[in-house]
Amino acid sequence: ITPSHAGAMAGYQRTKNLEAVLRLVDQGLEYEEDLEIEAALSSFEQALALDPVWQPALDxxxxxxxxxxxxxxxxxxxxxxxxxAAGDYFAARAAFRVAQQLIPSSTEPxxxxxxxxxxxxxKDINTLERxxxxxxxxxxxDAVVQTYEELLKVDATLSFAREGLQRAREMSALHARLDKLIEEPDRxxxxxxxxxxxxxxxxxxxRPDVGPRLTEQRDELSRLLKRAATPLTVPLVSDNVTDVTIYRIGRLGNFMRKEVNLRPGTYVAVGSRPGFRDVRREFRVAPEIEMQPVVVQCEEQI
Known part of the structure; x- marks a missing residue:
């Protein structure tokens, strides 16, 4: 195996981890059968940490x-x-609302x-307000928005409901923005x-009214911003005759081996050489993954 061949090295690493991956998947299946959900999740996640594309673990x-x-x-x-059954309609409504958010396609809630x-x-205004x-x-x-909308259907003149609806919509939009940023950290x-x-x-x-959920999102975004601002060393391998450029970074020229510091994200390296077909290599930089050398060499003659 050529040490600089990223695909071969990845295949070798998968083969080396195969026994452990199979053991973890079998363990996860046993936990799943016993409905030990947290243990099953942990086993499958550990298997995917060793082999991110192992289909039985993904499934x-x-x-x-x-x-x-x-x-x-x-x-x-x-x-x-x-x-x-107990006559506690307030608790029943809250439970069905949460169920509705869990499986939006279900008609049961x-x-x-x-x-x-x-x-x-x-509809009792005091109950809905509580x-x-x-x-x-x-x-x-999102459930708060629905509740205030119901209140305003009962009585459109309720000022506290109008104010609450505006506040809830703003907070819902804020959480949605945070979720999007957290779900796409490379951006x-x-x-x-x-x-x-x-x-x-x-x-x-x-803000004076930061609750536990918003605090958690704030702290996670803060961590991800530090992650995004911290460059990582990326090894590049070429043949000293291919002219290499990384989009959004610049031209690197000809070299045998070079290291560049890049912030987390997805990049595209392009190689060109007179008389040869251009090559394009897309690669991702992230602290959670082990960076293999990015090989950029024009080898196919035109």
Whole structure:
């Protein structure tokens, strides 16, 4: 195996890890069968840490996550119907709302909410107000929006409901922005995105009403901004006759081996050589992955 051949080295690493991956997948399947969800998740995640493309581990992780959501969904639905039986319509509505967010495609929560409405007969403003306050405390802002909208259907003149609806919509949009930034951490290396994220972070920091969920998102975004601002050393290998350029970085010229410092993100290296077909290599830079040498060599004659 040529040490500089990234594909061969990756295949060798997968083969070396195969026994451990198989053991972890088997372990995960046993945990899954026993409905030990957290243990199963851990086993499949450990297997994927060793081999990120091992399909049985990927399938197992998706399956167990779906099972976890279904268990939580069933628990919330049970809580909702038990609350209806006990006459606690406030708790029932909150349970069905959470179930609705867990599996939006299911019609069961809507059926449960209909039973709540039928049980209440007339929507009680005080009950809905307490519900909105409880959901605000838990930072379930999408559900808060729905609750205030229901209040305004009962009485469009309620000033506290109008103010609450505006506040809830703003918070829902804020959480959505944070989620998008956190889910796509490599984009934070783009200067404009980093600037927007930093401004957003400063705004959250000076807020007087930062709850646990917002605090967690704020801290995670802060960590990811530090990650995005920290360059990593990337080894490049060529043949001293190929002219190498990295898009958004610049021309590197001819070399046998070179190291460049790049911030986390996805890059494209292009090689050109007179009389040879250009080559294009896309690669990702991230502290969570072990960087293999990026080989850029024009080898196919025209």
């Amino acid at each position: 197992g992780l998706v399956r167990v996550k779906a099972t976890s959501i279904k268990i939580e969904f069933d628990t919330r639905m049970t809580e909702g119907f038990e609350s209806i 809507a059926d449960g909410l209909l039973q709540v409405d039928q049980g209440l007969h007339l 519900e909105a306050q409880a959901l605000e405390m838990d930072e379930h802002w 934070l290396s783009v200067p404009s995105v980093m600037q927007d994220a930093t401004t957003l972070l400063v705004g959250i920091t000076i």
